[in-house]
Amino acid sequence: MTTFINEPLLELRRAPVRETLADALATLDAELPWRVPTIVGGERRDRPTFTSTDPGVPIRAVAEVTGATPADVDAAVAAAAQAAPAWERQGAHARAAILSRAAGELRRRRSTLAALAVRECAKPWAEADADVCEAIDFLEYYAQQAIALEGANGLVQLPGERNSLRYAARGVVAVIGPWNFPFAIPCGMAAAGLATGNGVVLKPAEQSPACALAVVEALYAAGVPPKALSFLPGEGDVGAALVAHPGVHTIAFTGSGAVGLEILRKSTELAPGQKHLKRVVAEMGGKNCVIVDSDADLDDAVPALVYSAFGFAGQKCSAASRALVHERIADALLERVHGAVEALLVDQAERFGVDVPPVIEAAAQARVNAYLKIARDEGGTVFQPGSAPEAGHFVAPSVVHGLPRGSRVAEEEIFGPLLAVQSVASIDEACEIVGAQPFALTGGLFSRNPATVERVSRALPVGNLYVNRHITGAMVARQPFGGNRLSGTGTKAGGPDYLLHFVEPRVVTEDTMRHGLVV
Amino acid sequence: MRTLAAPASAAVPARPEREARVRELGREIAAGQAAAGRSRTRVLEDRGMELLSRDPALKAALFRLVDVAPACAGPRELAAHLAALLGEVERPLAPGGASPGRFARTVVPLARRVSIRPATRRAVGGVAGVAVHRMAKRFIVGAGPAEAVPALRALWDGGAAASVDLLGEATVTAAEADRYAQRCDEALRTLAEAARAWPSRPRLEADSHGPIPRVNLSVKVTALTARVRADAPELGIRDAADRLRGLLRTARDIGAHLHVDMESMDSRDLITELVIDLLHEPEFKDGPSAGIVLQAYLRDADEQLDQLLGGYVSAARSTPLTIRLVKGAYWEHETVEAHQNGWTPPVFEAKVESDRNFERLTRRLLGARELVRPAIASHNVRSIAHALAYAPDTRDVELQVLRGLGDDLQQALAGMDLRVRTYCPVGDLVAGMSYLVRRLLENTSNDSFLLSRSRGQELDTLLAAP
Numbered sequence: 001m002t003t004f005i006n007e008p009l010l011e012l013r014r015a016p017v018r019e020t021l022a023d024a025l026a027t028l029d030a031e032l033p034w035r036v037p038t039i040v041g042g043e044r045r046d047r048p049t050f051t052s053t054d055p056g057v058p059i060r061a062v063a064e065v066t067g068a069t070p071a072d073v074d075a076a077v078a079a080a081a082q083a084a085p086a087w088e089r090q091g092a093h094a095r096a097a098i099l100s101r102a103a104g105e106l107r108r109r110r111s112t113l114a115a116l117a118v119r120e121c122a123k124p125w126a127e128a129d130a131d132v133c134e135a136i137d138f139l140e141y142y143a144q145q146a147i148a149l150e151g152a153n154g155l156v157q158l159p160g161e162r163n164s165l166r167y168a169a170r171g172v173v174a175v176i177g178p179w180n181f182p183f184a185i186p187c188g189m190a191a192a193g194l195a196t197g198n199g200v201v202l203k204p205a206e207q208s209p210a211c212a213l214a215v216v217e218a219l220y221a222a223g224v225p226p227k228a229l230s231f232l233p234g235e236g237d238v239g240a241a242l243v244a245h246p247g248v249h250t251i252a253f254t255g256s257g258a259v260g261l262e263i264l265r266k267s268t269e270l271a272p273g274q275k276h277l278k279r280v281v282a283e284m285g286g287k288n289c290v291i292v293d294s295d296a297d298l299d300d301a302v303p304a305l306v307y308s309a310f311g312f313a314g315q316k317c318s319a320a321s322r323a324l325v326h327e328r329i330a331d332a333l334l335e336r337v338h339g340a341v342e343a344l345l346v347d348q349a350e351r352f353g354v355d356v357p358p359v360i361e362a363a364a365q366a367r368v369n370a371y372l373k374i375a376r377d378e379g380g381t382v383f384q385p386g387s388a389p390e391a392g393h394f395v396a397p398s399v400v401h402g403l404p405r406g407s408r409v410a411e412e413e414i415f416g417p418l419l420a421v422q423s424v425a426s427i428d429e430a431c432e433i434v435g436a437q438p439f440a441l442t443g444g445l446f447s448r449n450p451a452t453v454e455r456v457s458r459a460l461p462v463g464n465l466y467v468n469r470h471i472t473g474a475m476v477a478r479q480p481f482g483g484n485r486l487s488g489t490g491t492k493a494g495g496p497d498y499l500l501h502f503v504e505p506r507v508v509t510e511d512t513m514r515h516g517l518v519v
Numbered sequence: 520m521r522t523l524a525a526p527a528s529a530a531v532p533a534r535p536e537r538e539a540r541v542r543e544l545g546r547e548i549a550a551g552q553a554a555a556g557r558s559r560t561r562v563l564e565d566r567g568m569e570l571l572s573r574d575p576a577l578k579a580a581l582f583r584l585v586d587v588a589p590a591c592a593g594p595r596e597l598a599a600h601l602a603a604l605l606g607e608v609e610r611p612l613a614p615g616g617a618s619p620g621r622f623a624r625t626v627v628p629l630a631r632r633v634s635i636r637p638a639t640r641r642a643v644g645g646v647a648g649v650a651v652h653r654m655a656k657r658f659i660v661g662a663g664p665a666e667a668v669p670a671l672r673a674l675w676d677g678g679a680a681a682s683v684d685l686l687g688e689a690t691v692t693a694a695e696a697d698r699y700a701q702r703c704d705e706a707l708r709t710l711a712e713a714a715r716a717w718p719s720r721p722r723l724e725a726d727s728h729g730p731i732p733r734v735n736l737s738v739k740v741t742a743l744t745a746r747v748r749a750d751a752p753e754l755g756i757r758d759a760a761d762r763l764r765g766l767l768r769t770a771r772d773i774g775a776h777l778h779v780d781m782e783s784m785d786s787r788d789l790i791t792e793l794v795i796d797l798l799h800e801p802e803f804k805d806g807p808s809a810g811i812v813l814q815a816y817l818r819d820a821d822e823q824l825d826q827l828l829g830g831y832v833s834a835a836r837s838t839p840l841t842i843r844l845v846k847g848a849y850w851e852h853e854t855v856e857a858h859q860n861g862w863t864p865p866v867f868e869a870k871v872e873s874d875r876n877f878e879r880l881t882r883r884l885l886g887a888r889e890l891v892r893p894a895i896a897s898h899n900v901r902s903i904a905h906a907l908a909y910a911p912d913t914r915d916v917e918l919q920v921l922r923g924l925g926d927d928l929q930q931a932l933a934g935m936d937l938r939v940r941t942y943c944p945v946g947d948l949v950a951g952m953s954y955l956v957r958r959l960l961e962n963t964s965n966d967s968f969l970l971s972r973s974r975g976q977e978l979d980t981l982l983a984a985p
Binding site: 005006007008009011012013015018125126294295296297298299302303306328336338339340342343345351352353354448449450451452 | 583586587590591592596599600602603604606607688689691692693694695745746748749750751753754784785787788860861862953
């Protein structure tokens with residue numbers, strides 16, 4: 001099998017590379033707003049019902065979008081169910097070739113797509129480019145994995161019988177994607193479904209339909225049969241209808257914990273005519289902690305912590321939102337973190353070097369501000385230097401310490417540029433705090449003692465622990481990503497066992513004895 | 520005051536008939552090194568380094584111990600780290616990581632047990648702490664500029680000038696950037712005051728361009744701003760400009776040389792543009808003496824040099840630009856980062872290519888001597904001999920070595936009446952640790968010239984053209 005290699009990131013430290021991107025953005029701006037249709041089984045309907053906007057300049061329309069209707073949901077599921085068997089019969093190699101071709105389509109449009117994420121999601125360039133690269137990685141990686149899965153048969157064979165294990169597609173996959181990785185996550189979930197021979201119905205986040213459309217267009221252009229893939233932009237009601245649909249077999253979801261739990265609950269209700277159990281692959285929230293031991297190198301820990309907490313305005317599932325710092329170095333660390341936050345650049349995503357872009361929408365801005373109010377009301381010390389641009393959904397980055405035990409600010413997911421810092425008497429105390437949380441997505445540890453690293457990595461329940469580095473930016477095939485507890489169903493996107501959630505194993509045992517002879 | 524002109528001639532071409540002269544000079548330098556006195560402890564330390572270089576797992580463990588030592592609260596904590604690190608030597612975790620050598624298989628388990636046992640833990644930690652201190656003192660000349668003066672004076676008396684580098688924590692805040700600038704300013708003034716009393720040393724104080732300042736400070740731009748962003752050099756330029764401008768003014772007013780160090784690729788454009796920009800400012804037209812660094816391991820070092828020469832010509836200054844030519848100290852960082860991101864490494868992957876580029880760039884610098892004062896910074900005797908053999912006038916070539924690593928080389932070169940400058944880190948142990956680890960790694964890296972020498976490789980092989 002070929003060794004997987006991640007798509008190379010753009011080398012933004014080279015001036016000519018930056019110029020290419022600036023040009024791509026100018027070209028894109030001339031095209032905006034895009035038209036984003038609803039696409040059911042290849043049929044497009046383009047009668048816009050809502051608009052996606054630039055979080056940095058909310059009056060700028062990025063896309064005029066046609067929202068899907070309940071009838072579209074029914075039609076899309078029916079088309080996917082109808083097309084899936086033939087798609088599966090093409091075989092893993094043929095499907096993989098198509099996915100790899102789709103990766104090529106994305107690769108060809110990399111600059112444009114990065115520019116689109118800058119506009120539609122206010123992702124800074126480096127993050128926007130990494131998002132496109134990760135989408136490409138998912139396509140290529142799952143293509144390879146699907147081929148490996150088709151060829152796998154690890155059963156014990158004895159004379160006189162032939163045992164075979166085959167992984168069949170489950171049928172129809174409903175993909176419900178988030179806006180924070182507007183290419184990578186919907187693309188990854190859809191690619192997993194398609195690679196294994198399922199039909200897919202994709203419902204993108206209402207904030208990022210244009211980015212998701214680019215993924216769908218790439219898949220169609222590469223040769224995914226039109227009926228095997230439908231695209232249903234819309235609000236939560238479209239997702240809810242999809243989840244409740246009796247024709248859906250697998251639900252792949254990334255988003256908030258509340259919605260995730262609702263999906264899990266709904267998925268167990270048997271609709272009239274439904275003849276199967278639904279499976280849910282859910283990637284939900286987190287309250288990701290970074291533990292800093294007294295022997296940590298603060299020269300490394302401070303920038304890594306600040307980047308983990310404030311990069312992309314803290315809007316990654318993996319972002320740091322709580323630091324647990326050994327009391328011996330807590331004051332020194334806090335002082336340096338404050339100074340590092342002062343040095344952050346809060347500005348529009350399109351500006352190179354920006355650290356903190358606007359958050360996705362007004363509601364997110366209000367949510368973060370509400371948590372800041374809670375922090376103040378609870379007697380915490382809020383450090384929020386600098387100001388943010390007037391227009392756009394900006395929230396200046398803030399660091400909070402001195403919160404009371406059990407503070408909501410320290411325990412709930414905020415999903416914005418707010419870091420709670422707390423000192424602990426020992427690393428064991430830090431581990432207990434993390435262990436008592438309901439979330440277990442990512443975590444971080446700064447320590448230079450291998451024994452501490454070993455102890456903490458055994459103690460923490462998190463799905464992804466990062467040691468002596470920033471805690472975001474998981475790479476496909478290198479850092480399979482996903483959380484435990486209330487952070488998710490324990491599945492690992494970009495990992496070797498992810499595709500198993502999209503298939504059902506079938507074993508065939510054949511008696512090969514005829515008339516007392518093994519034939 | 521005159522204004523410098525563009526280089527009249529291109530690079531001095533490579534000339535095969537000069538090879539004999541290169542080797543002759545190389546042998547002379549090597550003989551001088553052999554004659555340079557080394558203290559008993561130094562001999563033992565070098566022997567220890569050589570042993571370490573044969574055992575990558577143990578080397579990794581001990582370097583990590585050196586790295587963490589300053590953050591440990593006391594001997595017990597240090598011993599705990601030692602035990603855990605030695606545990607990794609016995610049982611390497613990462614596939615493809617360093618594997619245990621003979622020494623690691625025999626002595627290490629014993630050392631680890633001793634570090635764990637409560638009765639001996641304190642003592643072991645204490646010994647380790649002392650060893651780390653001792654190692655650091657070899658490379659660091661003093662805790663502050665005033666404390667460094669006696670060592671700098673001793674160098675001067677021994678025929679070597681110095682460039683002082685203030686070690687410190689990384690700069691992540693504006694306050695830290697201000698503090699570093701303040702320390703640099705004080706260092707310039709302290710050193711200028713002290714150096715005034717030094718005896719005259721014509722060899723070190725002038726070349727054919729004219730006088731050379733006694734005081735020479737190397738500064739790091741990444742310590743002058745908390746806004747280093749690889750994808751936005753303009754942010755760092757804007758933020759560091761005021762602080763660096765202040766240092767240039769002080770250097771000009773007291774007659775010192777200010778040298779701007781080069782670091783990793785992520786700050787290369789920032790540093791280059793910042794220095795060229797500031798030297799264009801009218802107030803610096805006639806001073807101070809200033810310098811920058813060219814890294815020969817960079818594949819695009821030639822374009823970098825074009826940019827420097829072009830930028831400097833248009834600044835129309837009256838003093839030449841000192842360009843310190845180095846191989847480059849961030850090779851592993853650049854290579855690892857590039858591979859993790861899927862980039863072509865900006866550096867040559869084989870050392871011989873860097874060596875070859877170093878010689879070519881040396882000849883380019885020599886060819887631009889109307890505009891440039893070349894400073895050849897290498898411990899590779901071949902590279903030094905090559906520069907000397909091609910120099911129209913060896914007075915116009917400065918040779919730079921590192922304190923603690925190039926001490927015998929410094930003696931040999933001073934003994935040949937050449938102009939030597941020793942790069943001297945100043946600072947406390949905590950702040951200096953990352954520097955120290957880098958130097959130790961360099962000393963024990965497999966293709967280090969120093970190590971090859973200490974292993975007794977044939978001198979003629981080492982002096983062969985790369």
